[in-house]
Amino acid sequence: MTDSAFESLADSLLAALEEAIADHADAELQGGVLTVEGDEGTWIVNKHAPTRQVWLSSPKSGARHYAFAADAGKWLDTRGGGDLLEVLSAEFGLPIRWSAP
Template sequence: MALDDKDYRRQLEACLGHWLDVLEATGAFDELDLADGVLQAETEDGKVFILNRHLPLKQVWLSSPVSGAHHYAFDEGRGGWFSTRGGEALADRLRADLGQIGIGIAG
């Protein structure tokens, strides 16, 4: 079942806020910015990760300098954001991509 607008916005804000905290805790980013549903994180060497809302589809989109573009929808049954192609968790993709450039994250 798809999220209604209110639940989508609540889940989106929780997701972006969580990743802002996680990325900030690494100390590996020169710039971190969360504004208007877009989280942008740039490493010291210019690699930019972007998590942003996609309101029409009620998704979160990831742009990664490691693996490219990915789209995630919230799965209420599993309690998280999962790829619309293949079902991979957003958290798993971010951990893998960050790990490939030497940034470890907890959890």
């Protein structure tokens, strides 16, 4: 994956996350970092260009790194294969959807 392809995918993902979560929690996207303030703490989702990953820091599930699996069209945990959107949907109790542009 090229740098520009990663940037496009990650930016699209972060924008979709902000849109899905903003009606339910205080969510702010700035400079490739999504910060969500909720009753249970602070979530941070950011793109990490050097590794072409999206990183999650969650008060519920801890820190995880996700890489885009083109064949599945999902951001999968680099250590366990879990889907980022499934994790966040469960943690926020709402459906979060995104598809690769």
